Amino acid sequence: MSSLPSQSPADQLASDALRLGSAPASEILAWVERRFGRDAAIASSFGAEDVVLIDLARRHAPSVRVFTLDTGWLPTETHDVIEAIRRRYDIEIEVVRPDAATVERLEASRGLYSFRRSVEERKECCGIRKLEPLRRALSGRAAWVTGLRREQSITRTGVQAIEIDRDNGLVKVNPLVAWSREEVWTWIRRNDVPYNALHDAGYPSIGCAPCTRPVQPGEDERAGRWWWESPEKRECGLHERREGGAGGDSPQAAPQSRRSGDSPRPPHESSSGDSPRPRDEDSSRPGGDEDEPRPWHGVGA
Ligand code: SF4
Secondary structure: OOOOOOHHHHHHHHHHHHOOOOOOHHHHHHHHHHHHHHHHEEEEOHHHHHHHHHHEEEEEEOOOEEEEEOOOOOOHHHHHHHHHHHHHHHOOOOEEEEHHHHHHHHHHHHHHHHHHHHHHHHHHHHHHHHHHHHHHHHHHHHEEEOOOHHHOOOOOOOOOEEEEEOOOOEEEOOOOOOHHHHHHHHHHHHHHOOOOOOHHOOOOOOOOOHHHHHOOOOOOOOOHHHHHOHHHHOOOOOOOOOOOHHHOOOOHOOOHOOOOOOOOOOOOOOOOOOOOOOOOOOOOOOOOOOOOOOOOOOOOO
């Protein structure tokens, strides 16, 4: 009797992405643990989503490493939460910094605040302080895990749970993609997860000090990031999504995984068409009526 041909790695990935597209974060992280283990890394900016992600990963993906990018402009409160998380979970956190000589050249030739002059100069600074260190941090990895949520901004509405990051040649996994800000904060409170003190001062999203400010009630969660630029430009490049490429292609759409005649459904769409909700089986999962979300707690990266 002839056996069925086994799936190629690309087809297996596409099938896993479809299956896990609206799965609970715990299930997605357990898949990361099984499939990648120490070859995967959480990229953490230690915002609210990222501390939840680390808390969940300690439960469901303990082999996955954690790294952060220290741009040289991080607020003290971010360093404080990095240390609080390190102590709380007894984990190693790799702190990756930009190339010192390149930063010195930038500051000597353009000044300390060149990023305020134009989007191009801002992206140059992000490229030196974030993108190049990210590439180094991801070198040799097979997958990276982020705390991106679709709700965060108009630049993130298309994010999927499992994507192909062509720029870095990796699988990119976003277990909290369907979570709301309220669910993130309910998780933090119920599980007493350490968080950045700036969230209590009106900063839903925290990056480099000179490029972050508090937001007003009703403003977009990322309105305090690069506030002098238009909203569709407010990404540093770490999670930029480009037409036909990089920041996150659905594995189903990858040419090698597409079978003729197939019309793949995006992995975040359930078969019923319902919008996905996080469904963590942990008894402490968020969503209880007794938890009133705090007014301006949110975001990450
Ligand atoms: S967020 Fe601002 S200071 Fe930080 S790397 Fe980007 S432009 Fe430079």
